[in-house]
Amino acid sequence: MDDAKLAAIVEAIVRELKASGAVQPSAPTAAPAAWTSSTPQTFPARPSSFGGSLAIDLPDPTTPEARLTPRVTNAKDPNGVRALMASTSARIGVGRAGPRYRTASLLLFQGDHAVTQDALYRDVDQRLLDEFNLFTVQTKVSNKQEYLLRPDLGRLLNDEAKRTLNEKCQKNVNVQIVVGDGLSAAAVEANLRQMFPVVRQGVQSAGLTFGTPFFVKYARVGVMNDIGEAIKPDVVILLIGERPGLGRAESMSAYMGYKPKYGDTDADRDVVCNIFENGGTNPLEAGAFVVQIAQKMRQHQSSGVKLKMAK
Numbered sequence: 001m002d003d004a005k006l007a008a009i010v011e012a013i014v015r016e017l018k019a020s021g022a023v024q025p026s027a028p029t030a031a032p033a034a035w036t037s038s039t040p041q042t043f044p045a046r047p048s049s050f051g052g053s054l055a056i057d058l059p060d061p062t063t064p065e066a067r068l069t070p071r072v073t074n075a076k077d078p079n080g081v082r083a084l085m086a087s088t089s090a091r092i093g094v095g096r097a098g099p100r101y102r103t104a105s106l107l108l109f110q111g112d113h114a115v116t117q118d119a120l121y122r123d124v125d126q127r128l129l130d131e132f133n134l135f136t137v138q139t140k141v142s143n144k145q146e147y148l149l150r151p152d153l154g155r156l157l158n159d160e161a162k163r164t165l166n167e168k169c170q171k172n173v174n175v176q177i178v179v180g181d182g183l184s185a186a187a188v189e190a191n192l193r194q195m196f197p198v199v200r201q202g203v204q205s206a207g208l209t210f211g212t213p214f215f216v217k218y219a220r221v222g223v224m225n226d227i228g229e230a231i232k233p234d235v236v237i238l239l240i241g242e243r244p245g246l247g248r249a250e251s252m253s254a255y256m257g258y259k260p261k262y263g264d265t266d267a268d269r270d271v272v273c274n275i276f277e278n279g280g281t282n283p284l285e286a287g288a289f290v291v292q293i294a295q296k297m298r299q300h301q302s303s304g305v306k307l308k309m310a311k
Contacts, residue, residue, distance in 0.1 A: 061108040071095035071102050089248070089279075112246040119184040119241070119249035120148070124215070128189055132196055134179060134215040135168060137161035141218035155222030162230055169212040169231045175203045175294050176211035176233035180219025182253075184241030190250035191275055191283040192239065198287025199237065206295060221255050224269070228260030235294045235303075236260050242273065250276045252283075254290045258303035268304040270297075 059066060070081045070093045085093045094105040101109070121144055129136065138161055140153040147154055157165070169176075177199055181188060196213075203210045211233055216223055224236045235258055242251040253273040257264060272289055274280040281289075297303045300310040 058107070059104075061104050062111045066104065067108065069104075071104060109246065115249050116244040116246060119186040119244040120144075122185045123217075124181050124185045124188050128192060129179075129215050132179075132192070132213065134213055135164070136215045136217055137164050138217045139219060139223055144218075147218045151220050154218050154220030155225070157216075157223060157226040157230070161216075162226070165214070165227070165230045169214070170209070172232050172234075173211035174208035174234045174298065175237065176227065176231060176235070177203075177213045177237045177239070178216060178219075178224075178227060179213065180216040180223065180238055180240040182219055182221075182241035183243040184249050184251070186244070186249040187241035187252040187276070188239070190277075191252045194283035195239065195252075195254075195275065195287040195290075198284055199290055202288060202291030203294070206291065208294075208298075221266075221269070224255065224257050224260040225262050225264050228257065228264075229262060232259070234259060235297050237290055237294065248276075251280060252276065254286060256290065256293055256297065256303060258297040258301065258307070266304070268306070270303055270307065 061067075068082070068085055070078060070085060072081055072093050072095045075081045081093045091105070091109075095102050097103070138158055140156045140158045141147045141150065177196070179188060179192060179196075200210055200213075211231065216227075219238070219240060221238065221240065224238050227233075227236055227238075235256060238255040240253055240255065242253050244251070251273075252275040253271055254275065255269055255271050257269045260268070270293055272281060272286050272293070275283055275286045277283065297307060300307055302310055
């Protein structure tokens with residue numbers, strides 16, 4: 001069926017709905033001067049491509065009030081349901097419409113899923129990288145789609161990146177900090193401003209040498225091995241965006257390794273994960289913790305499982 005026939009069918013259905021009174025055209029209304037968190041947000045009426053306008057009057061399902069509204073009908077303990085919902089980010093108390101989700105629950109799910117898609121496909125703001133004087137190198141991945149399909153390429157620096165590191169970076173430093181986009185640009189943008197200065201100041205206060213920081217585009221955790229081989233630091237700290245969850249895209253991790261090299265695996269690394277404000281590891285505390293781990297790595301000349309065995 002071509003687009004013209006499909007449009008004709010939809011237009012005929014719309015006319016029938018209007019004639020029966022099932023759908024009422026609505027006049028546009030003026031928006032209020034300011035929205036508050038308690039003001040229900042609705043989507044304004046849009047002109048229909050088939051003539052007239054149809055009102056889509058739905059509240060925003062992503063507001064805190066909407067998220068914490070119990071949708072279980074005839075709950076035996078309504079206050080208990082509210083308390084349970086307030087104690088977890090899990091999707092409980094959503095109720096049902098027959099065997100299906102309620103519309104509000106479905107819309108919230110779709111809205112949160114859109115947040116994850118945005119985090120996955122968006123690039124880190126260049127202004128943030130400029131703020132910390134981070135030059136950019138790239139892995140062997142050429143675009144975001146390939147990044148998602150070929151994680152192996154995200155673990156390898158391309159030839160130009162290796163040349164750039166050789167030209168711009170100090171070699172054989174005590175601590176080398178690297179920022180990678182990973183699976184969430186939003187996570188880097190949400191936490192880097194707080195965590196990066198803490199790590200840098202902590203390293204310098206400990207009397208350790210701090211390498212030339214840089215940014216890796218399309219980075220996977222395993223890229224630490226290539227970095228270690230290229231500039232030979234004692235400790236590599238990779239700040240990278242974690243895989244986003246539904247509605248949660250700001251979680252960052254700090255992966256660390258002692259003299260990372262080809263062949264190293266996750267067993268040779270340490271990680272401070274779930275770095276974000278309001279529910280996760282606070283970025284300021286994470287920065288201080290990372291510096292402590294770096295000092296232990298240098299003391300015991302190991303990381304990962306070997307570091308745990310040495311304690």
